Amino acid sequence: MEQGAVEHEPRTRAWPPAQAGAAMPHSAPLGEDCAAPFTATGTAGPPPVPRQQARRPQRHSVRGQVLDALRHALVGGELTPGEVYSAPALAERYGVSATPVREAMQQLAGEGAVEVVPNRGFRVCERSSRDLAELAEVRAMLEVPAIIRLAKALPPERWEELRPLAAEGVAAAAHGDRVGYAQADHAFHHALISLTGNRRLTEVADDLLRRTQWPAGGGPRLRTAELLADASEHTALLDALVAQEYAVVERIARDHLSVARHPH
Numbered sequence: 001m002e003q004g005a006v007e008h009e010p011r012t013r014a015w016p017p018a019q020a021g022a023a024m025p026h027s028a029p030l031g032e033d034c035a036a037p038f039t040a041t042g043t044a045g046p047p048p049v050p051r052q053q054a055r056r057p058q059r060h061s062v063r064g065q066v067l068d069a070l071r072h073a074l075v076g077g078e079l080t081p082g083e084v085y086s087a088p089a090l091a092e093r094y095g096v097s098a099t100p101v102r103e104a105m106q107q108l109a110g111e112g113a114v115e116v117v118p119n120r121g122f123r124v125c126e127r128s129s130r131d132l133a134e135l136a137e138v139r140a141m142l143e144v145p146a147i148i149r150l151a152k153a154l155p156p157e158r159w160e161e162l163r164p165l166a167a168e169g170v171a172a173a174a175h176g177d178r179v180g181y182a183q184a185d186h187a188f189h190h191a192l193i194s195l196t197g198n199r200r201l202t203e204v205a206d207d208l209l210r211r212t213q214w215p216a217g218g219g220p221r222l223r224t225a226e227l228l229a230d231a232s233e234h235t236a237l238l239d240a241l242v243a244q245e246y247a248v249v250e251r252i253a254r255d256h257l258s259v260a261r262h263p264h
Contacts, residue, residue: 062096067104069094074113075182075213079124086121111207113214127214139208140257143189144250146196151241151249154195159241162191166234173227181227182213188234230256 070090073079087105091098105122108114114122165188172180186209193205233256240248 063100063103066090066094066096066100067107070101070104070108071113071210072179074108074124076179081124081126084117084121084123089121112211125214132212135208135212136257139205139212140254142201142208143193143205143257144253146193146198146201147237147253148246148250150192150195151244151246154241156242156244158195159238162188162234162238165191166231166238169231169234170228173224173231176224176227178227181231184231185213185234186210 070079079085087098087101090105091101094101105114106116109116109122112125114124117123165184169181169184169188172184186206189209190202190206193202196202233252237249237252237256240252
């Protein structure tokens with residue numbers, strides 16, 4: 001840091017203590033047991049429960065698991081917008097070294113979920129209403145025309161293949177499972193846009209959707225009924241696609257991608 005520069009001390013936040021017997025997110029098993037509760041500055045609590053001896057995964061595998069766990073923590077609200085978390089503290093939580101945590105957080109920084117705070121860690125980004133509106137606008141510009149083209153090109157039976165994914169989203173939403181619904185929502189939209197055969201479009205759409213799923217600081221979060229309404233639009237969209245009702249397809253797609261439906 002240059003001499004004379006003054007940097008405001010970022011807020012720190014203690015991670016919510018893990019409940020007895022609590023497990024890591026099911027898609028990110030980093031070990032048999034998790035480390036003890038800790039603060040965002042890295043102060044450990046009681047000694048961690050020894051993990052069972054197991055074959056150590058390769059670094060890229062550990063990094064991927066940490067990345068999945070951090071994404072779940074972001075979507076689930078465990079990582080709070082505006083707060084700073086250190087790599088060693090997160091590494092203690094997940095029972096891994098700090099290196100894969102730093103690598104995962106650097107990727108999240110590239111996705112706009114966090115920002116680097118030199119010599120301290122990573123701050124969870126706070127998004128404004130303008131950020132959400134711009135994301136929704138770009139998604140609509142890309143996805144709505146693609147969906148309409150697919151509606152006119154594919155036979156009705158192709159859309160039935162997406163029914164199980166829509167049903168998974170409804171089931172997760174009905175249980176108020178934000179992380180489960182985020183996964184199901186991503187899987188549905190990924191499968192839908194993948195039908196275009198355009199890999200670049202699919203990658204961009206995936207990234208935009210992920211960015212809409214990060215929580216906004218201080219904003220309202222979708223309740224179970226709102227999650228369920230959002231998930232039900234997947235089913236309604238498939239119904240319109242099967243019926244080849246193109247005007248209805250466009251209306252549902254635009255409404256579904258609207259920023260008003262994703263306040264988080």
